Amino acid sequence: MISHMSHALSDLPAVRGFLEKVDSRVVLGDYASFWRAIDGFGLLVDPSVWRTFYASVAQKLVVDPKYNGGRDWGVYGFTICESDKIHFSIRSTLGASVGRNVIDARPDHATSVASTMTAPSALIVASDAPVTFNVFQVPAEVDLDIFDPSARIHVCDTVMVEPWTRVDVRAPHETLELVPDPGDEYCIIELAMRSSITQRWEFDRHSGVPIGPVLISRDTAVLRSMLEEIARFRYVAAMDDVLDLASHPDFNVRWAAVSCAWAIDPVVGEAAIRRAAGDVHPYIRRAASAALGNLRKGASNAH
Amino acid sequence: MPIEVSAVTSEIVGLDEFRKRVLDKVDPQDPSTLTSIALDLAALANDKELMVRQVAMDIKTWRRPEFAMCSAQSCILDRFGPFTVRANLWPSVAMTMGERDALSYNAFHDHNFSFATTNLYGPGYTTDLYEFQLLGDWARVGDTVLLEHLGERRLSEGIVVVYRKGLDMHSQIPPISPSASINLIVNDDDVLFNDQFYFDPVRRIIIGTVENVVEKRLSALSLGRFLASEASLSPLHAISRTNKCKRSRRLCKDLLA
Numbered sequence: 354m355i356s357h358m359s360h361a362l363s364d365l366p367a368v369r370g371f372l373e374k375v376d377s378r379v380v381l382g383d384y385a386s387f388w389r390a391i392d393g394f395g396l397l398v399d400p401s402v403w404r405t406f407y408a409s410v411a412q413k414l415v416v417d418p419k420y421n422g423g424r425d426w427g428v429y430g431f432t433i434c435e436s437d438k439i440h441f442s443i444r445s446t447l448g449a450s451v452g453r454n455v456i457d458a459r460p461d462h463a464t465s466v467a468s469t470m471t472a473p474s475a476l477i478v479a480s481d482a483p484v485t486f487n488v489f490q491v492p493a494e495v496d497l498d499i500f501d502p503s504a505r506i507h508v509c510d511t512v513m514v515e516p517w518t519r520v521d522v523r524a525p526h527e528t529l530e531l532v533p534d535p536g537d538e539y540c541i542i543e544l545a546m547r548s549s550i551t552q553r554w555e556f557d558r559h560s561g562v563p564i565g566p567v568l569i570s571r572d573t574a575v576l577r578s579m580l581e582e583i584a585r586f587r588y589v590a591a592m593d594d595v596l597d598l599a600s601h602p603d604f605n606v607r608w609a610a611v612s613c614a615w616a617i618d619p620v621v622g623e624a625a626i627r628r629a630a631g632d633v634h635p636y637i638r639r640a641a642s643a644a645l646g647n648l649r650k651g652a653s654n655a656h
Numbered sequence: 657m658p659i660e661v662s663a664v665t666s667e668i669v670g671l672d673e674f675r676k677r678v679l680d681k682v683d684p685q686d687p688s689t690l691t692s693i694a695l696d697l698a699a700l701a702n703d704k705e706l707m708v709r710q711v712a713m714d715i716k717t718w719r720r721p722e723f724a725m726c727s728a729q730s731c732i733l734d735r736f737g738p739f740t741v742r743a744n745l746w747p748s749v750a751m752t753m754g755e756r757d758a759l760s761y762n763a764f765h766d767h768n769f770s771f772a773t774t775n776l777y778g779p780g781y782t783t784d785l786y787e788f789q790l791l792g793d794w795a796r797v798g799d800t801v802l803l804e805h806l807g808e809r810r811l812s813e814g815i816v817v818v819y820r821k822g823l824d825m826h827s828q829i830p831p832i833s834p835s836a837s838i839n840l841i842v843n844d845d846d847v848l849f850n851d852q853f854y855f856d857p858v859r860r861i862i863i864g865t866v867e868n869v870v871e872k873r874l875s876a877l878s879l880g881r882f883l884a885s886e887a888s889l890s891p892l893h894a895i896s897r898t899n900k901c902k903r904s905r906r907l908c909k910d911l912l913a
Contacts, residue, residue: 481882582716
């Protein structure tokens, strides 16, 4: 269901209709459905669409100078449309002064990281000149929901993209990364499927070795923080809802809920850990088995 | 320097009563009146379960999230008129890059809003304080600023600190154990139009701009570098003449040049 459609599409009914159609056709987790759903993407490659869009963006600030951007504006771009299945945005390299320190060179460890992307997308580059992308791949058999330190990423191609042409990104196992050039200025218009995996991976670009997983979902990060707060206060009144979260689709939330239940009430928590020992995700099964082992050890030491 | 008020009370008030008192006592046009709410903010913070109650209510909605927690660290408890009551979590260790970015640990910044803050629970974070002055009315990254170091303070119970927009600059230092603070923020028009910066106090320079509404507007307008056309000339002219944000005016002039 579409939860945000920018005011700036008000004079672009064809784009609105296209996005509604895409949203109705995409099936989460079925990457092929995304490619079928965006068969009218060519409509978006027309620069005149984006000139109309931008005129609306500017006009809004004339009519409503106190507009705070709502869900449209971001620090690095503009969210055009959002639903539980798609995300449509423009990102820009133009905000060069934004950030904690834009004067000093970034440390080596920050520039040597390549990240996987989370779901398939189609994009267009708006720029004065072609831009260059590195194409990375993770082996197709790697399950990105399970962090595997033995997996490797590798650069499989470098491609030069002309302005106003369509580029398909077959993420999550394929990743596109702009080759950084400090002088380059460009916008990227991107229609992406919502992720059905819970994390992206960061890799050392030189060795291809994975550094660690990074949570994708803001809701997951917030829910984990909320569960930590409930655990800190041992807030018994929340126990039923905490146990309900043990069925959350994101394994990070499920384990946080089990840990929280144990912090509130060890008896109820132990039962939750036993259930978690049969979880579909190996991380949770391993963590639950380890926790049960510790509990057994604690009990035998007490005797 | 930030105004520090001793605020020791055994009274406990809820959000509804606090809202009434704010509306009675604080003039949003005069941030110095925030000091008059110090005891009431301390009384609100005496309800140690204020935040966890909200969190416990919110997790019921996880299938269609409508969380008061707008990030993993911040919880909006109430909004009325120009006022926001917000609780912030302060972990003793920032684990991820995202947490480090959200928490302002060791990042010196100013504010384009005034606010009063006190500790909700835990020992409280420490803040390293400066008073600053821009040289001229058009500041840019790399510019020199005048700074006066005011030392470090811990936001412990019984103290309310009022930070003044455009004058006080600080950086948070992680507390020794997890803590939470509670803020009463006054969001006047300056939030929409005024600058906010990151500073390097050693070199006494501005090293970046804060990710706020001004930067978001500039980001949206800057798309005109590639997407502007005859259809956008008229609105860009209008913004370049009349918008209250000087940097938005300047950007539109540049786009039109």
